[in-house]
Amino acid sequence: MGLSTKNKEILLGPLSKNNPVIIQMLGICSALAVTSKLEPSIVMAVSVTAVVAFANVIISLLRNTIPARIRIIVQLVVVAALVTIVSEVLKAFAFDVNKQLSVFVGLIITNCILMGRLEAFALGNGPWESFLDGLGNGLGYGIILVIIGFFRELLGSGTLLGFQVIPDVFYQWGYVNNGLMILPPMALIVVAVIIWVHRSRNKDLQEN
Amino acid sequence: MNRDSNIYTILYASIMVVLVAVVLAFTSQSLRSYQQENEENDKRQQILRSINVQVPANEAKAKYNELIKDAFIVNEQGERIEGDAFAADAAKAFEQHAYPVFIAQADGQTKYIMTLSGSGLWGPLWGYISVNDDRNTIYGADFSHSGETPGLGAEIVLPSFSGQFAGKHLFVNGEFKSVEIVKPGKSVAGQDYVDGISGGTITSQGVNRMIFDSLSGYVHFLTSQNQ
Numbered sequence: 001m002g003l004s005t006k007n008k009e010i011l012l013g014p015l016s017k018n019n020p021v022i023i024q025m026l027g028i029c030s031a032l033a034v035t036s037k038l039e040p041s042i043v044m045a046v047s048v049t050a051v052v053a054f055a056n057v058i059i060s061l062l063r064n065t066i067p068a069r070i071r072i073i074v075q076l077v078v079v080a081a082l083v084t085i086v087s088e089v090l091k092a093f094a095f096d097v098n099k100q101l102s103v104f105v106g107l108i109i110t111n112c113i114l115m116g117r118l119e120a121f122a123l124g125n126g127p128w129e130s131f132l133d134g135l136g137n138g139l140g141y142g143i144i145l146v147i148i149g150f151f152r153e154l155l156g157s158g159t160l161l162g163f164q165v166i167p168d169v170f171y172q173w174g175y176v177n178n179g180l181m182i183l184p185p186m187a188l189i190v191v192a193v194i195i196w197v198h199r200s201r202n203k204d205l206q207e208n
Numbered sequence: 209m210n211r212d213s214n215i216y217t218i219l220y221a222s223i224m225v226v227l228v229a230v231v232l233a234f235t236s237q238s239l240r241s242y243q244q245e246n247e248e249n250d251k252r253q254q255i256l257r258s259i260n261v262q263v264p265a266n267e268a269k270a271k272y273n274e275l276i277k278d279a280f281i282v283n284e285q286g287e288r289i290e291g292d293a294f295a296a297d298a299a300k301a302f303e304q305h306a307y308p309v310f311i312a313q314a315d316g317q318t319k320y321i322m323t324l325s326g327s328g329l330w331g332p333l334w335g336y337i338s339v340n341d342d343r344n345t346i347y348g349a350d351f352s353h354s355g356e357t358p359g360l361g362a363e364i365v366l367p368s369f370s371g372q373f374a375g376k377h378l379f380v381n382g383e384f385k386s387v388e389i390v391k392p393g394k395s396v397a398g399q400d401y402v403d404g405i406s407g408g409t410i411t412s413q414g415v416n417r418m419i420f421d422s423l424s425g426y427v428h429f430l431t432s433q434n435q
Contacts, residue, residue: 036360
């Protein structure tokens, strides 16, 4: 691809070393709420990626006109408008997905990653870089969501994307789904395990 | 122009708000007809699921027109009153003591479909329940919610939950008892019951209340044999 080294870093950094969830600890609340099943996790990941990428571009284009004193309000209005449009479009053309996500679409507005990227990156960089940054951070968030959703649905319900993957034989032998995995606190524990694995593989991230 | 001046800030905010409002209004208006069609087909699918018919959204309309023979509204005395049963919003209709009824033809028999409306843990619940022509034995049921917890309360939409209702009786010795939703493994004497959702207690109780409250309005309709 024709991306410069700097742009590659902007796009790929958030996937691992600069991940919004497991390094910056942003967006934990939604990682906790939507991940009891894999499907909503994936849809949420895609929606957040789309919203953060486009919000970044819009704010980046406006960055030289936004009055400093109301910049947070401007960011919020842009994000809220985008989320509303996404929700309306989903209702018109992907009604089932919209039903799946129900309240979570609205909750995208409150995702700290959005405000964080707008404030930290889009206000000081051009539209193309901002787009890559939004894409990278959305995907970085999405990867974590999908990993959590995978383990919670597998261990909590014995299914993946609604299909049963743990054979009936296991249940006859006395295997029981772990109902605890479906409850929100287990999402935090899964996040913690991911952080643990990630940091033991990347020694430079460990604090003393 | 000075970007820190009050006038600039106020002008910027006003123009932005108006622009965003126009964009949103335009989006909403231009997508309205698609959304309405989706909602109506979704409703048809729900009604059809309550008589154990599963169809994809794009076939819902044809199947609905084929199977649903009549739709009307009754009052608490079980008498027909004016109104459009399909367009009626169940929660609002119940407040005015209007109860939508759909009459379906399934398996060569007449089924009566009744509307349910109640509340769960996070928001409204609704659904449809159908009875055989004895107006007592449940033929099928379907439940929907707007925001119950995925993996817990949201499981009420699954056939594994709603399927339990088939064959249960609403009346015992002529008295309306509804169908009780109990903790899995528990039982109740004197009436029919089904298992609730483990970990979704509040939602299960909501469904329980919804069935009792909603069907209470239909008691006269169900017991009068002259309809």
